[in-house]
Amino acid sequence: MTTSSAAAAVLAGLDGIRAEQEELYRSLHRHPELSHQEQRTAEVVTEGLHRAGFQVRTKVGGTGVVGVLVNGDGPSVLLRADMDALPVREDSALPYASTETATDSDGTEVPVMHACGHDVHVACLLGAARLLARTRDAWNGTVVALFQPAEETGDGARAMIDDDLTGIVPGVDVALAQHVLPFPAGRVGTRPGPILSAADSMRVTVHGRGAHGSMPQAAVDPVVLAAMIVVRLQTVVAREVPPTETAVLTVGSIQAGAKSNVIPDSAQLQLNLRTYSDNTRDTMLAAIRRIVTAECQASASPREPEFELFDRFPLTDNDTSTTERVAAAFADFFGDRAATIAQQSASEDFSDIPRALGVPYTYWCIGGADPDAYHHAEQAGRIAQDIPVNHSTAFAPVLQPTLSTGTEALVVAALAWLAAAGRVGGCVRSA
Incomplete structure (x- = not known):
């Protein structure tokens, strides 16, 4: 059976689950959970996988869930969805808008919102798992549905990997994942090679010598030192990264002092880097350390600067042959709704999973914006102003065709490996 004929057979049941899938999405959106706190979401996922006939492992890496469905001999395909939400207060008129709050890892009560579309991802993967389980005569092999926390x-x-993920899902051949973005719903975008940037956050502390604001000669002013560092850091991308490379260096925070007439003892800067190659990443990290150290020496700082790397995300670098295989299947199924997408400066940790498993992967994007609203904004040159982006307080993908497209994309991509001729007997392997 070809991929397209298998996809037609599997997706013939999509209309029958649409209403339930939409209600599931509304419930997930209404009840978001912070990273490492996805208890309710994991329970919903576990119940859905059990009902579909998957063998399920829970609490993998804390709140992760892995479902495995074996349907005869054949390839093993891993499909991944992330589950966590953000500490954002929702500002939308949706009847299912979130009003949830939670206590974050610092013990602070914060609002919670699915401001990045992970509720879409969960609903789509559960829908795809359900459809594949119902139509085992259209494919053979193994489906691994992985729902990742945090x-x-x-x-x-990484938490799932450290919790023996490689032992839970041995023999995977390929890993696939997707993300909803603010382009027109119904569209699908692929790209071979780097598609999402690597990201590194760095906390830099520089030291001075405090004094009265009226006696600056007695001080080593860390505020001036921090300001010089900020200016000099602007040359890193402009003068040390080749023009053919894409990179971003942002100074997102400077904190120093508490009173206008007091020169403080120290200043702290927080930086964020986005890169698309290991060489550029290493070059920029080294440049930051060099510049900060040199500016501290130029200011006669009494102590060496301190550097702390945190919130690090790997590069998402799509395997070319895997991406071409999925792109061909998408082109056959979606027609002109499938296209090549530009590199995205967002970052994500999905690629840690296939790297740990030692398998190729590809990661694609689906649209979630209202197509008419997007078209009007595009015509008016107001996309940035009128179309809410991920992590904004108003980010809320339209229900359809977002959910249907995301479900179709997962099924079609999986069947690029799993489509088989003839009926095979289903069985379930214990994970």
């Missing part, structure tokens, strides 16, 4: 903090994939 993508937003960049450590959820």
